[in-house]
Amino acid sequence: GESVGLHLPTLSVQEGDNSIINCAYSNSASDYFIWYKQESGKGPQFIIDIRSNMDKRQGQRVTVLLNKTVKHLSLQIAATQPGDSAVYFCAENNGNQGGKLIFGQGTELSVKP
Amino acid sequence: ETGVTQSPTHLIKTRGQQVTLRCSSQSGHNTVSWYQQALGQGPQFIFQYYREEENGRGNFPPRFSGLQFPNYSSELNVNALELDDSALYLCASSGGQTSYEQYFGPGTRLTVT
Numbered sequence: 001g002e003s004v005g006l007h008l009p010t011l012s013v014q015e016g017d018n019s020i021i022n023c024a025y026s027n028s029a030s031d032y033f034i035w036y037k038q039e040s041g042k043g044p045q046f047i048i049d050i051r052s053n054m055d056k057r058q059g060q061r062v063t064v065l066l067n068k069t070v071k072h073l074s075l076q077i078a079a080t081q082p083g084d085s086a087v088y089f090c091a092e093n094n095g096n097q098g099g100k101l102i103f104g105q106g107t108e109l110s111v112k113p
Numbered sequence: 114e115t116g117v118t119q120s121p122t123h124l125i126k127t128r129g130q131q132v133t134l135r136c137s138s139q140s141g142h143n144t145v146s147w148y149q150q151a152l153g154q155g156p157q158f159i160f161q162y163y164r165e166e167e168n169g170r171g172n173f174p175p176r177f178s179g180l181q182f183p184n185y186s187s188e189l190n191v192n193a194l195e196l197d198d199s200a201l202y203l204c205a206s207s208g209g210q211t212s213y214e215q216y217f218g219p220g221t222r223l224t225v226t
Contacts, residue, residue, distance in 0.1 A: 032213045034213070034214070034215075036217075041219075042219055042220075043115075043117075043203050043205075043217035043218050043219045043220050044156065044203070044217045045115075045217070046115075046214065046215075046216060046217075049213065049214065089155050089156075091155075093213045099144060099146050099161045099163075099168065099169060099207060099213070099215065100146075100158045100161065100169050100171065101146070101148075101156070101158060101205075101213075101215060102158070103148075103155030103156050103157070104155050105153075105154060105155050106153075106154075106155055
């Protein structure tokens with residue numbers, strides 16, 4: 001079946017440290033991946049995306065790495081700030097399924113001051 | 114802010130009743146997707162509308178139905194509500210039939226008693 005899963009349900013880091021959130025996916029045909037941040041009481045907020053023809057993509061303080069060999073995705077947040085505290089979801093989209101996004105369960109990131 | 118709006122913010126219904134949720138897409142976006150997010154879980158795809166036609170459906174029963182209007186706003190209708198329908202209902206808009214970047218609204222919290 002199709003699934004996108006996360007290795008760690010919770011992650012606690014010290015302010016200023018780097019955070020790494022991991023995600024495994026099962027559909028080798030997936031060609032697009034997205035990371036979303038969801039704060040309490042809000043909808044998911046787009047962070048960064050990557051297509052399957054790339055291994056790495058960088059944004060502002062965030063980097064997404066894609067390892068297609070082991071079907072693994074990670075989100076790295078540099079110099080983590082208290083405002084980064086939220087639940088982070090990875091999602092995949094197989095082009096054959098139109099606009100359907102398949103989400104993982106989520107990882108809760110807690111940043112300690 | 115994504116420019117995607119949803120109404121109402123919160124709603125309480127009784128089992129067996131019917132409910133209509135509304136979504137206005139981001140300006141310039143012609144595609145709306147609906148997701149159900151149970152507490153502590155990732156969003157689950159319900160269906161997507163592209164130019165007023167259903168463009169893909171997830172594993173939800175027929176009592177979940179939708180509409181998209183000429184201005185690309187959308188409705189989600191749920192008949193014969195069940196207790197398990199209690200969830201956050203999210204609407205996401207995107208710029209095309211297979212556009213992968215989806216921008217979410219704040220959601221409607223539905224409680225079925």
